[in-house]
Amino acid sequence: MTDTTLPREEREATLKGVGCARRRTEDARFIQGKGNYVDDVKLPGMLFGDFVRSPYAHARVKSIDASAAKALPGVKAVLTAADLKPLGLHYMPTLAGDVQAVLADEKVLYQNQEVAFVVAEDRYVAADAVELITVEYEELPVLVDPFKAMDERAPLLRDDIKDKMDGSHGKRRHHNHIFTWEVGDKAGTDDVFAKAAVTIKELISYQRVHPSPLETCSCVASMDKIRGELTVWGTFQAPHVIRTVASILSGIPEHKVRIIAPDIGGGFGNKVGAYPGYICAVVASIVLGVPVKWVEDRMENLSTTSFARDYHMTCELAATNEGKLLGLRAHVLADHGAFDACADPTKYPAGFFSICTGSYDIPVAHLTVDGVYTNKAPGGVAYRCSFRVTEAAYMIERAMDILAQKLGMDPADLRMKNFIQPEQFPYRSALGWEYDSGNYPAALTKAMEAVGYRALREEQARNREAFARGETRELMGIGVAFFTEIVGAGPTKNCDILGIGMFDSAEIRVHPTGAVIARMGTKSQGQGHETTYAQIIATELGIDADLITVEEGDTSTAPYGLGTYGSRSTPVAGAATAVAARKIRAKAQMIAAHLLEVADNDLEWDVDRFRVKGLPEKFKTMKEIAWAAYNVPPPNMEPGLEATSYYDPPNMTYPFGAYICVMDIDVDTGSSKVRRFYALDDCGTRINPMIIEGQVHGGLTEGFGIAMGQEIAYDPLGNVMGASFLDFFLPTAVETPVWETDWTVTPSPHHPIGAKGVGESPNVGSVPCFSNAVNDAFAPFGIGHIQMPHDAWRVWKAAEKAGLHG
Amino acid sequence: MATRTVSLTVNGKPVSAEVEDRTLLIHFLREHLNITGPHVGCDTSHCGACTVDLDGRSVKSCTLFAVQADGGEVLTIEGMAAPDGTLHALQEGFSAMHGLQCGFCTPGMITRAYRLLKENPNPTDEEIRFGISGNLCRCTGYQNIVKAIRYAADKLNSPTLQEAAE
């Protein structure tokens, strides 16, 4: 039975709780091909939907002739805007307070925009039917340059809101203007800049990219007319939000709508919002009374279901001659494409971009962001970042290097000199965030020592001399990035999605024999929640993690949550998990006291049991307590052992990290090779080191792709380029560098277990690190900031500009 | 639409179905046979999520018609474990080394690694990376996948296993 002789450490190890590199429970089904992804869902009578899409970036839709398609055997329906209008569904609300066309109504606004939805017996017939639909277009002038969007003569894009100059975020000053967002102290900042000894100003662009998870967006919508119930399986990072939106849009009451996010093959922000494919599948199912599946192909994914970044940031820093930062001033031009479908908390049309003061103690700052419409895909989403944090970190980390170069200072030294110091936490930034905790100098010092930073700089000096002598055609670049990011959205007082506060939830139930089921309001797409939430519960309740089942994603069973993105699961739902577990433990203590016939506070908790203080041989394990909870509970106490927590976080969390990269660049081809990449991350308490390491590897690899060649570009006619894996740069195992990971631990003081979240840090920190390395390689030649992506031809052009080709 | 009968052995079992000439092998597996381990991840034959083993070769089943594979032998992820349920060394390795996160690339990746280790039982890390260069992963950054394949190679090459095989 119970073994009282096992020492504490052994009992802890058996639990596989917080801190343990616990193997994943999810793995069993995936390694045997038994995952259940949306396209695996098959229902009797299920039909398949596919889109007719516009070849033009901007055009009036004159006519749609679907007669040949409808006559094709196996075709069941063709939907156009005319069919959706009577239902009020030809437009849908976006998360950013705009509307987006579900099917083009009178005009198309970006290449590949949805124009008609074919529903057929299978995907082969549907594809044939798409080819048979004839659409007549009248082309209109195209706008793809965001810098020209607000010109006086710029074409009008949004006919549908042309008379609505009061936007969701304030007055619109031009028909292509969406919002202006402003924060900080303009007068104080302008004053500092007017007087500063040293200033820098640079336009730093972060190109349009796409999260591109390996599984594309998809859904199966199934309307049961007899029960009046709508069930939708889908690639949803936020299933409950989708349920609420689906209910509001369809008119079906929310208790009759069930959203199921089964296994999801990667999200990275692509699968947060709603897309026309989901709406059309739902409508088709309601109209036809059978399930309808929609699965987008890769080109549709890359060119229509969201995009990320496309931020053009003019950054200014003011400093003393010795390199002490005095102020930051920035203006951002945000290209949102045809509809502002940005996935942000409502009050933040530019997300948390105001984290752009970064890791530095900058006394005063001012920021404005202007969002504009163009003839491009709508969005943008937070691609493996908290909202716009990747953009902000890229801007400040590039700007710091640019300032270092102007001052003739080493970039690491400039950062060290300006860090927020440990004693300054909690730190209120000039743009209004309260950073919870950090020890930046220790992290950067550790990173620099680990890579032998000073020796690398000496080696670089020798490389530059050798290059000047013509002994080598390779340039060595060293990239430093120190990021602080803001994740874990967030406190309901300032964070909401469509009016729903950004709390999150956990519901935990202990069974009579001591096993557990727990459900959360988040939704993993590979982050391992089934494994890691169980670890939190294991530590809190003293129950072996292998006896804990974690479920997410079914809105009929999971408590309401805002989903997984912006690294919010651990900070918010992880907190809810700990809080719910502690409620259970509090009740367990009372039960134990009753069983042991002592007062509650005569007991102390010891890993997996309550012991009587001073009488350690008198104890009750959680397993014994669980049985008792269902057996004969104490008087005046309900049976059962469960609790729910809806956790409203008091603040965001602020993970940080120090990344250093060494690159060798072949100036005659522009090819770059990453010689070494060292990433130190501080995410507070580390729940599962193996999973953290995997998250970091994955994020660094995504950042590598972004920095070194990834781009969704448009030509002047609005033709989208790079919308297939032929051109969209996703590194294979051959290009991907070997990653070195390390850490420090600075817990979050306000989080129940001190954890901050880590999934997105590597994308945030790596991109500026790579970009700084490339720019650093060319620093001696004075050619100025080199824009991303750093694909070979652009690096070669930089070498050309530097006169290195002789 | 005209159809023809295609017969294959899939994971050791003979199967037969009526397909169109244009039915891609991936759809034959996923839709007609309900073998949903291999996945579709792209439209341009890059990602490798659809990789299966056909007559001793790793192939991208999205780039073959089912009729081309007529009479052939196909192995998918579902056929990797032994009949008694014992996992293949690769399946073990992927879990032990955390070589998967969302799991979407995993069936294709393991199936490719299976053939890679048959062709090259003791590959270097560089050879492993080159060997899986037709399989994209968005989650892991490949590093733990390389470790997983190395784990499997070591296990498959270990004396005890070879002795047992003899």
Next chain:
Amino acid sequence: MIPGSYDYHRPASLAEAVAMLADLGEDARVLAGGHSLIPMMKLRLAQPTALVDVARLPELKGMRVEGGELVIGATTTQQELAASEELAARCPILREAALLIADPQVRSCGTVGGNVANGDPGNDLPALMQCLDAIYVALGPGGERRLKARDFYRGAYVTALEPGEILTQIRIPEPPAGHGWAYEKLKRKVGDYATAAAAVVLTRDGATITAAAVALTNLADTPLFAQAAGDALVGTAGDEAAAARAAEAAKSLMNPAGDGRGPADYRASVGAVMVRRAIARALTRAA
């Protein structure tokens, strides 16, 4: 993602394949590995009405050495080509280039015949074959023809093959023992077509190059056999100056497309770099 309908045919012999193609007409295509054709069909950029599957025809398989020629059956896969120890010993540039094509799965299906015959300017083997002065053997309703690789390519997807002809063999004159060789390919990532690539095969006597052939991939709408570049090396030691002259001569033929790999001026410039590097590497391998 979904191809259009077509009729599939599998002939039992080469003669039957030729007859089938003649019967089925112009919109019928040969299917070997299908790894250029099927992706195009999935995008509906190619819409053949019929496919004649030649992948299993024994007459098109196999590799052998015959009277000073390396004879490669048209449906030899890239994987088989790269795995051939005999060919690697006699003409190692074949293995080097084959391993730079696409990825392992594509190489297990894609054929040498398909790679040289479909006229895609991005394919790697055409330039190689021009460098090696290979002969393509084609069989059609009118009988067999032998076509020089150096005269085979007319434009993007336009070759000297007549309608109804099937490529059956590639015949390569075996390069002399001790020859130098290199295929230098710059690409964005593994599996990509060349941003620019150069094939160089040369022989020397002592320090002096006595014969040299240079050919280029993806720097025009056909592969480019740079006769003058090879000539510029003959009689020299292949030193930097000679290599630079060869690269300049090659560059004058280039007319690359600007695309995701870079603008035309970049591609021509790195094309010249590939020529110089291929020459240097070929010399390290020459006896």
